[in-house]
Amino acid sequence: MSTRDHAGRTIEDTETELLDAMRESDLVALDRLISDQLTFIGPDGAVLTKQADLDAHRTGATSFDKIDVLSREAAEDAEGGHTTTVANAVLRAAEGTVSVRLTWHREWRVVDGRWQVVSGAVEALADHFD
Structure with a gap:
């Protein structure tokens, strides 16, 4: 049985919600889904914080089509x-x-009654795809 947060969401639900927020650079949703204590490792090995991630979406440095x-x-x-x-x-x-x-790769915890990403990493598997 899946753990549900106070809003009734499972970890699968919140992963989907996070991907949608990333596609849209939805700062409100990203702020809600990412822990204030986030430690995230980018594909270049750089360690990012929640604020750095939000700033990257805010400025367009991170933008997904x-x-x-x-x-x-x-x-x-x-x-x-x-x-x-x-x-x-x-x-x-x-x-x-x-x-x-x-x-x-994301680690999730229920923080303040809702699933949030607390740590993770992203890696590039291929420079391009068909």
């Missing part, structure tokens, strides 16, 4: 849960549009 999910796994444990999502993504960057296959 598309995130097409290829696979997703979710599991829960005594501490919370984790998700792994593989997707073809199209990002807008200063140098133009980039197509890349990404894998996101």
Whole structure:
């Protein structure tokens, strides 16, 4: 049985909600879904905080034209849960549009009654996809 937060959402529901917020750079939803204590490792090895992530979406430094999910796994444990999502993504960057296959690994906890990402990482699996 899946753990539900106070809004009735499962970890799967919140992963979907987070991906939707990323596609739209929805700062309100991202703020709600990301823990204030977030530690996230980018594909270049840089460690990002929640504020850095929100700022990247706010300024357009992180901007997705598309995130097409290829696979997703979710599991829960005594501490919370984790998700792994593989997707073809199209990002807008200063140098133009980039197509890349990404894998996101996220650790989730129920914080203040709602599922939130507390840590994670993203890695590039391929520079482009067909």
